[in-house]
Amino acid sequence: MPQPPAVESPEWWRDRLYAALCKRTEETNKYDHYYECEHPLPFLHEKARDPFRRLLKMSRANYCELVVDAFVGRLEVAGFQSDIEGDADDKAWRLWQENNLDGGSQLAFLEAAIRGNAYLMVEPDQRGGFRITPEHPTQVIVAYRPEAPGVPAAALKLWLDDWTGRLCCTVYLPGKIYKFDAQEPKAGGKPVWARRQVKGEQWGGKNVLGEVPFGELSNRPRMLKPGASELRSVTGIQDRINKTIADRMMTQEFAAFPQKWVTGMEIPQDENGQDIEPFDVAVNKILIAEENGAKFGQFAAADLTGYLKGKEADVHDIAAITSTPPHYLLGSMVNLSAEALKAAEAGLIHKIYQRRRFLEEGLERTMRLAGIASSQARIVWKSPEWRTEGELVDALVKMSTLGVPREVLWERWGATPQEIERWRRLNEEALQRAMSSDLAAEYGPKPPPDPDDDPQVE
Known part of the structure; x- marks a missing residue:
């Protein structure tokens, strides 16, 4: 019988992390299915399921997608801002743009909201810079040291190479990188791993970063638990809604016609x-x-009001549990004032600010791995609050009367650090032109007087 690998050996980390990744993927697939509107069909007796299958498929109303999109749609990185002199802000933003992370970060935020975790991977590129890529939580997992929570000990990246039909994985340790592959296992089977040799590379190559090269984006983590899906508490309510709609449709089909x-x-x-x-x-x-004695009549049509009210009550439950504004889910806005809309969105705004704190940790670690110290370039987010321009301008004008610097007002307006720097430069150039014009008018050569304008000349 083969001996188990030594603790913290590459093979030990490979087997441990592979098992943990498979378990987590199986658990979070449920939430991915709900987001993609692949809900379980509402329950019916087996004898009735086939005749009503068409109605059952039509009964799925995907509120889970709305819950996630309302949250992720307001997560947007605007730039980086440091408290020291230098080009740290521009350097961080150039790195962000070179790696197409405007869109890549949105993909990672979406997966984190659905499955609880997502990752950003940092690798040195051939130009001497860094390549940052979003990684799916079904392909990457990071382990942390039990005696030092938050300190990564190892990571595994897993993928299926459909060119060769081989299952590949890479184990990342702070000092070394180890690559393995195996034939794709059958359902329920375990892969038989072997060392994966890459031409021109030594097996067990050096990890030039010196750290596990992943920043983890966690959604609603707890002290002893990893990130969790935004849909964890509402899948049961989504099933209730689908069942109510299915019952209503069957009633419409067979009892709504008198x-x-x-x-x-x-x-x-x-x-x-x-x-x-x-x-x-x-x-x-x-x-x-x-x-001659024939008489006709009809029974009353089935009343669907109860089904409609039941569904609306379940939707309100989803709104309350997820802090999603009810008008997002119900699609109805009747005589709502600006203050009422702002109050309805207060819970969502608070949730976004809370979730962003944990996402920032992963983003800052990613930038630090890429050579941008987190103390020199912190994340600047676009404001999640939606206000009219009139309200915003009025507030900024009042703030300016209190002596608030223009740069702070521009930031409150929603300008990115790059826009603020450009506006500051344009203001300085305009000021210099104005000063040059004033000095030229005051001390520059004067044109000779026109004799016709002199009253003493006859």
Whole structure:
């Protein structure tokens, strides 16, 4: 029987992190399915499921997607800002733009909101700079030292090479990098790993960064628990909504059309003595009976109000639990004042500020790995609050009367650090031009007087 690998050996980390990654992926796939509107079909008895399958598929209303998008849509990095002289801000922003992280960070924020975690990987590139890429939480996992929470001990990156059909993984330790591959295992099986040799590289190559090269973006973590999905508390409510819609649709299908009745007439029969349905009831048909005593009537149509109110109550539960403004989910805005809209969004704004604190930790670690010290360039976010220009300008004008510097007012306006620097430079150039013009007018050569304007000249 083979001996288990030594603790903290590359093989030990590989097996440990692979098992943890598979477990986490299996647990978080549920939330990915809910975001993608792949909810479980509402429950029905097996005998009724096939006839009503079409209605069941139509009953899924995806509120989970709205919850996530309302949150992630207001997470946007505007730039970097330092408290020291130098080009740290510009250097950080150039690195951000060179790696297309305007879009890449949004992808990472979205996956973190859905699955609880996402990652940014830092690698040296051939030009002497750094390459930063967003990494999916089903392909990367980071382990931290138990005696020092927050200090990465190792990481695993896993992917399927569909060119060769091989399962590949790389173990990142602070000092070394180890690469493995295996034949893709069958369902439920474990891969049989072997060392993966790369041409021109030594197996167990040096990690030039000297640290685990990942910044982890965690959504709503706790002290002894990793990040969690925004959908963790609402999947059950989403199932209730789908069940209510399914019941309503079946009621619409079979009971919303008023059922007719008739008395006082003879039911016709076929040649075998079987009763024949006397009428083909439809909205464009007229019922006629030849018997003098025949009477017609109809039952009341099914009332759908209860289903509609039940669904609306469940939607309000989702709004309350996730701090999502109700009008985002209900799609109705009736006579809402600006103050009422602001109050409705207060919970969402508070949640965004709270979540950003933990996302900043991963972003700052990523920039530090890429040579940008976090103390020199902190993250600047775009404001998540939506206000009219009139409200904002009025507030800024009042702040200016208190002596608030223009740069601070520009920042409150929503300008990025790069825009603020450009505006400051334009103001300085305009001031210099104005001063040069004033000095030229005061001390420059004067044109000779016009004799016609001199009253003493005749």
